[in-house]
Amino acid sequence: MSKKILVAVAWPYVNGDIHLGHLAGYLLPADIFARYQRLCGNDVLMVSGSDCHGTPITVEADKKRLSPAEVVEEYHQKDLELFKAIKLDYNLYTKTTTENHKRVVQEIFLDLLKAGYIVKDTMQQYYSAEDQAFLPDRYVEGTCPHCQAKEQRSDQCESCGRWLKDGELINPYSKLTKNKVALKATEHYFLDLASLVPQLQKFVSESKGRWRDWVYKETDGWLKEGLQKRAITRDMDWAIDLPIDEIMKLEPEKQLKDFQGKKIYVWFEAVVGYLSAPQEWVTLDAAKSGIIWKKNPGQSDKWQNWWLNPESEHYYFMGQDNLVFHTLMWPAQLIGSGRGYILPHNVFVNKFMNYDGKKFSKSRNWTIDSMKMVKKYGVDATRYYIAANLPENKEGNFTWEGFVAAVNNELVANLGNFVNRTLKFFEVNFYGELIAENTARLPEIKIESSKAFTESGELIEKGSFVAALEVIMRYAAFANKYFNDQQIWTVIKKDRKQAEKIMFDLLNIIYDLAIIICPFLPESATRIATMLGICENLEEIDRNHWQSETLQQFKLQQPVEILIQKLDAKVVLQEKED
């Protein structure tokens, strides 16, 4: 039965490079999950894109003396290249600056406004008369009223540690232009989360047991604390317009007094991408260049099959900073729209991945260039180490020592070596060709193989990717043991028939492995398939079940080559110097 699965990957913010933390947090897990679901035969739609609006973009643009659109384009292109290099298999990777996205955002805004879930309120914001602009708190500095320290942020004094209330800061000024700022009343739209609490409570309690326990608890904690209304408009330029014409057709109490400079707040709008991207996807075709676009064979071309189909399941992937936006805010938006959109089935939130014990930080130059890493050490080596250390329940830690050890001692020594020793033996002693007479696999191997598929599949479905990878590696270890115990190198000298039987099982284990590692290590999977002539590109293989298949004949298509290169510790540890 083919299920419609939406793999909704958080939209990376394009004011900086994507680093390993992003990959570990949500990008790689989403890809593993999507690849797995496709191999199961499900109709998977994996979408995401660049999150392009908001103050941090304009700040970065000012810094680089570029327009916001240019900054967005620069990082968007870089991200696309990285995703291709590390083999993230999106159906669509777009941007929040498209007309389509704007249309869908405005549509859901109007739905919520009409339904009464969007309300108006007035708040105090720092305003610079000279710049004619409102400023976010973090761009306002001044003197602390408690300890008189200068150059303190308007929200907290780092000198005495005290929190400051609006208006307490003495002589506030703009950090950007140094111009004077003052509090000024400004009217905004707010999402009235409080009035959606009953529906949210129902949604969250139904998700208990399915979501990771800590994700449920954290969300439940927010609900218990009580949800406040949350501003969904800002005074700024680089954002999506309000549908003012449509709003003016509504009753006056739904209209702002002054729409001048009011735009949609980025948090409200970026998540709508999950809904807008599938709508964009169905209108595109393969000829479109400059974006990642892909349609799988036999895939539905109706976005409604994912969004309005009660049988469809939606899986979200994000870092922990995004948790409530996906467990509460976005569901609130979907429920409030009243259109019957499908709510998240599971929300796979990861903690952060540290680098040598410290948070990745662009400003402190504490980061790893993922692109360089992939090019230098290979996609699968990189993917393996990240996947084996995903911060699913607690923070993870990236170290170069760990990278070398994991790749050399686990990936190369176990999986890589098994494939290599088997194929080499096949090449030398069987001239790379085998047609099995007896087509049954050894029962003990069938059991192990089936266990590996079943267990890893169950773990992937509930988001335990680290554990799933462990199951897979244990199957590879079993394979090594089998090779060892059978002593095929001795048997072949006395009993060729028996050696053929052993080789038949060994080769089928390799076929199993190619399939089962594909979600994690797509490049290696394809190389195995190519060497053995199973298919051209294993990533495109048409399967509809996560189980073992038995092939009757094998023929090497090319000389056997090393599957995964061993890393040179000396070279890798050099990275620490940079």
Next chain:
RNA sequence: CGCGGGGUGGAGCAGUGGCAGCUCGUCAGGCUCAUAACCUGAAGGUCAGUAGUUCGAAUCUACUCCCCGCAACCA
């Protein structure tokens, strides 16, 4: 007392009431088909601390100590 997470052999983790497990590393032995890879065996933990509940606690309760995330327009 803001919300939430974590502290388990050298490293990274699993384990929510019943003899403490996994991967890697270490040590010893075996094999030689293989990328000095593979296989077997061993050593190594008073499960942060204290008090309690229980026939029985890493697992439940209370308190203490340490680390971390969110709480601020960093979406």
